[in-house]
Amino acid sequence: MARYIGPSCRLCRRESVKLYLKGDRCYTDKCAVDKRKSAPGQHGARRTKLSDYGNQLREKQKLRRVYGILEKQFRGMFEKAAQRKGKTGELLLQGLELRLDSVVYRLGLAASRNGARQVVRHNHILVNGKRLNIPSAVLKVGDKVTLAEASRNMAPVLAALESTKREGHGAPAWLKWDHSSFTGEVLAKPAREDISVPAREQMVVELYSK
Numbered sequence: 001m002a003r004y005i006g007p008s009c010r011l012c013r014r015e016s017v018k019l020y021l022k023g024d025r026c027y028t029d030k031c032a033v034d035k036r037k038s039a040p041g042q043h044g045a046r047r048t049k050l051s052d053y054g055n056q057l058r059e060k061q062k063l064r065r066v067y068g069i070l071e072k073q074f075r076g077m078f079e080k081a082a083q084r085k086g087k088t089g090e091l092l093l094q095g096l097e098l099r100l101d102s103v104v105y106r107l108g109l110a111a112s113r114n115g116a117r118q119v120v121r122h123n124h125i126l127v128n129g130k131r132l133n134i135p136s137a138v139l140k141v142g143d144k145v146t147l148a149e150a151s152r153n154m155a156p157v158l159a160a161l162e163s164t165k166r167e168g169h170g171a172p173a174w175l176k177w178d179h180s181s182f183t184g185e186v187l188a189k190p191a192r193e194d195i196s197v198p199a200r201e202q203m204v205v206e207l208y209s210k
Contacts, residue, residue: 056207062199067096068113073136078208089201090192097190100127101135103145107177107184108164109157124151139186147182 050058064074081091096102101116104125110116117135119125125132126146127139139145147157161179164170171177174190 053207056203059199059201059203060207063092063096063197063201063204066113066197066199067099067102068117069096075208078204082208089205092204093192093195093197093201094189095138097195098138098140098186099135100125100132100137100139100145103139103175103184103186106175107145107171108161109147111156111160111163115156115160119151119157124148124154124157141186141188143186145184145186149182152182 060074064071067074069077077095078088078092081095082088084091097106101113101120104110104119105113105116110119120135121133123131123133124147126148127137128144129146131148151157171184172190172194174186174188174194176185176187178184
């Protein structure tokens, strides 16, 4: 499957905002956005006023990059959201948050969504007692996500859990985490106020509605 393999910090600099793609590094003074304000590339320092289309495109790119999704898959998720009753932008965010890799990240089992995808792909995750290694699988209310017993001493996972505990973040309200059994549960679909992403989803709706 095609995927972006370039520098993560380059993506944050292009969008001029922290997308938190590298975990704890994004909270330190090593963050590329803090060190270099300009966009990457030869002409990155130029300041140009974006058109309405340009602003909409940037918001869409932010969402794609936060969740690590390529255009075709992202467009497919938008079309599914558009077919459901409710606010399309919020339904799109809801679907993105309920992806298995995103849930693993929100539970604190990885320092970033990219790290969460690796944890899932390497067969460290069970959903409702069965191994599932598809990061894009969309979970439902009541689904239980468990870290495989043989994987509970993995240094990256333990470091991510310790960092989450130290920073006092914890799982969001729509998820439940039981550290004793290394199991999380989807309690409800996430509401808009539960989803913290640096993008305006309504502009993505306007872009795709043209």
